Amino acid sequence: MAAMGGWLLFAPASLIRSITAHPVKSAVANAQPSLRIDIELRKVLPVPFLGPRVVSASPADLMLNHSIFVPPVRPATAAERLELARLQAAQLEAERKKSIMLAPFRHASQAFFGMFVAIKRTWTREGFLKLKAKKRTLLLDITGGWALDEGRALDRICKVQPN
Structure with missing residues (x-):
């Protein structure tokens, strides 16, 4: 029971809330500015005056276990795309009627189904991408949220190395 409680209690400790990139000026006058990545983590306890933890790293220190961007599969011909659009319109009309x-x-x-999916994700950690920053493994939720350019920007900055 204690192990299961620890699994649930310490889950938010490594969840990423936001990732921000900042240019850092170099000490040399005409040198290119370098890039610093700030990773803001979720709070473990909701203490009002305690700010969220921030991990700062250079892009060379970041490593993803797989790519964020997955190109969508498009139908090959215009006729297939038109047929797919007609099917979606028919399904929407049937739902309205x-x-x-x-x-x-x-x-x-729908609410109960969503609740059971959330419970499953809590126990299995499904839908999270592992981001290693400074020898620390952080979790990024890839099922929801927003990513610049559908995640391509983070894929370009970080090294992608499958397990």
Whole structure:
């Protein structure tokens, strides 16, 4: 029981809240500015006057276990794309035509399904990318959120090295 409690209690300790890149001026007058990456971590305890922890690293110190950007699969021909668009429009229209009296039950079903997916992700740590920064492993949620240029910017800055 203690191990399971520790698994849940210490989970937010390494979750990334945001990643910011800052140029740093060089000491030499005409040198190129270097880049510093600030990784802001989530709070473990909600203490109001205690700020979030920030890990600063250079891009050379960062390593991802796989790429963030995954190119979407596009249909090969224009006819296939048109047929796919028609299917999506038909599904949307069918959803709109469903009874308004059943809408609360559909929404409750979606909420319960989302809750069980969140519980599964809590226990299995599914949907997180491992980012190693200064010999420390941090977790980045890749199922939600926003990434500049669909994650290509972070892929270019960090080394991608599969396990």
